[in-house]
Amino acid sequence: MAALRLRESVIEAKQKLANGREKLKRQHEAGTPGVQLCAQITDCFDGIILDLVNAAADDVPGFTPERVLSNIAVVPHGGYGRRDTAPYSDIDLMVLHAPTFREPAIQFTKRLQQDVFDVGLILGHSLRTPSQAISAALSDATIFTSLAENRYLAGSVGLFRDFAEPFRRKARRSYRGLFHAIMKARDEERQQYGEIVHLLEPNIKRSSGALRGIQMVRWLGFAKFGENELDSLNRLGAISDRDRKILRDAREYLLRLRNELHFHAGKSSDLLDRAEQIRIAEMHFIASIRPQSVVTTLLGPIMTRRVDRDFHVGPYRISTSRRWKQHRAGQLDQVLELMIAASRFERQIDHPTWEVIRARFQGQGEIEMTEATRKAFLTLLSEPGRLGQLLRRLHELRLLEKIVPGMAHARCLLQFNQYHKYTVDAHCIKTVECATEFLEREDTLGAVCRSIKKRWLLHLALLIHDLGKGFPEDHSIVGAEIAGEVADRFWLSPQDKETLVHLVRYHLSMSHLAFRRDTSDEQLVLRFAMENGPAERMKMLFVLT
Structure with a gap:
């Protein structure tokens, strides 16, 4: 059987793609900024696609190329439309067609799809009329977020405008529904690729704190204002x-990092795994980044009610008065009181308040641990509502380490083993968050968790249980010493101090018993219970395990 022969236009496009990638790789290695290189990659892809579009238009039976191109419009969207194209990114194209031109448009699209594939690019494509495209986008958040990043490439400018301008108007009218749909879709993606930023092996595109967070600002901006440029x-x-x-x-930063991942792999690759972290950390363009660091944090007015002269609780957020921002935002105990209210009412603290808090504490050194601060933090630990998120925000603002000094050492501390997927600091906060979620379970674990009287003590133990890592000694022993210091810092009673130290020192003991010993041996189980009692402490150890 004779081998399939590629069209001359495809052979030329393949050579142009190979030459373009090689030239761009040299520019990347020479230090070309990530945004600039992505724009040049997009220009390279545009040139190839335009050549293939013209070849496909010339191949529609019964129609001249001019007539074909006057009845269709080729619209890049998604990352390709945004001009954030990485070296081996797939490309998303929508072919718009006049309502009476569907069959020729199908012929054109088949030829274009085949040629793009033969060139070696990965193509995602759709064929729609302008009204069909708008309807699909407004009814599906994934389609909307992709088409919100649209631009004209070839064909009829008028047909493109028939889509773009009404789409912008209708999106703004549908903002409220689109907002909730976009947020829901992003939450689902975060659950799959990582819901917190301190993952050991993050996806540079989809994990929390990565490119998707920046893109979401653009999508919401387009939905509300009809604009997506920052x-x-x-x-x-x-x-x-x-x-x-x-x-x-x-x-x-993230685009340059993504370009490096693609060029090194020679294919689409967005996972920053351990091997890549070690390799890239040694490269000049991020040599100043700490070796332990992974990609870290970037990044509806209805009736409200006042629960305090300074706090206002709305349906989704809690906000603060101007007086609070001016006089109390720089006081740690007052920030903790705000967090307690946010946790009790299960509301997010609004962005302007966070901005003021961040500005007030930025660059501050040591903060005195007052009695009010100690009490407020322990009270916050007893409030399960939004505890994990609030601790995470305290950590992002570098306030948590002023309350619990050991958190500074644990920040971005890597731990590559079969048991953990987060850095030490993120892991400790995540365990607190999981414990608060146990309260909703209808099983033995949920019942035990709800029966614990001093849940704040359990949450404190969870928060600090792995802070002994990163030292030469056994982390449980070092952690117990840290727990004693934390207990003294919070003026805990002797009994509570003993419990905190014990939980941290022996936080692995119950799992070792369950998986490494014969639990059918009643004497063994009895001896374990006596060593780890009383009952309240055993409950805490069970939940911690």
Whole structure:
């Protein structure tokens, strides 16, 4: 059987793609910024696609190329539309067609799809009329977020405008529904790729704190204002100057990192695994980053009710008065009181309040641990509502380590083994969050968790249980010493101090008993119970395990 012969246009496009990638790889190695290189990759892909579009238009039976191109429009969208294209990214194209031109448009799209595939690019494509495209986008969050990043490439400008302008208007009218759909879709993706930023092996595109978070700002901006560029959103007052700079710097860093992953793998690769972390950490362009560091944090007015003269609780968020922002935002005990209210009412603290808190504490050194701060933090630990998220925010603001000094050493501390997927600090906070979720379970674990009287003590033990890692000695022994220091810092009673130290020192003992010893031996189990009693402590150890 004779081998299939590629069309001349495809052979030329394959050579152009190979030459383009090689040239761009040299530019990347020479230090070309990530955003600039992605734009050049997009230009390279655009040139190839335009050649293939013209070849496909010339191959539709019974129609001249001019007539074909006057009845279709080729629209890049998603990352390709945004011009964030990485070296081996797939490309998303929508072919718009006039309602009376469907059959020729199908012929055109089949030829284009085959040629793009033969060139070696991965293509995601759709064929729609402008009205069909708008309807699909407004009824599906995934389609909406991709088409929100659209631009014209070839064909009829008028047909493209028939889609783009009504789409922008209708999106703004549907903002509230789109907002909830986008947030839900992003939550589902985070559950799959990592819901917190301190993953040991993050996905540079989809994990929390990565490129997807920046893209979500663009999508929500398009839905609310009809604009998705950060500069435009800044001019509209939707994001501050500071946030614009943070997002732009983060985008540059992450795109450059993603380009490196792609070039080194020679294929699409967005997972920053351990081997890549070690390799990239030695490279000049991020040599100043600490070796332990992974990609870290970037990044509806209805009736409200006042629960305090300074706190206002709405349906989704809790906000603060101007007086609180001016006089109390720089006091750690007052910030903790705000968090207690947010946890009790299960509301998020609004962004302007966080901005003020962040500005007040930025660059501060040691903070005096007052009695009010100690009491407020222990009270916060007893409130399960949003405890994990609030501890995480305290850690991001570098306030948690001022309360529990051992958290500074654990920040971004790696632990590669079969038991853990997060850095030490993130793991400790995650265990607290899991314990609060146990309260909702209808099983033995849930019942035991609900029966514990001093849940704040359990949460404190969980928060510090692995802080002994990263030292030469056994982490449980070092951790017990840290637990004693924490107990003294919080002026715990002798009994509570003993319990805290014991839980940290022996936090692996019950799992060792369950998996390494014969639990049918009644004497063994009895001896374990006597060593780890009383009953309240045993309950805590069970939940901790």
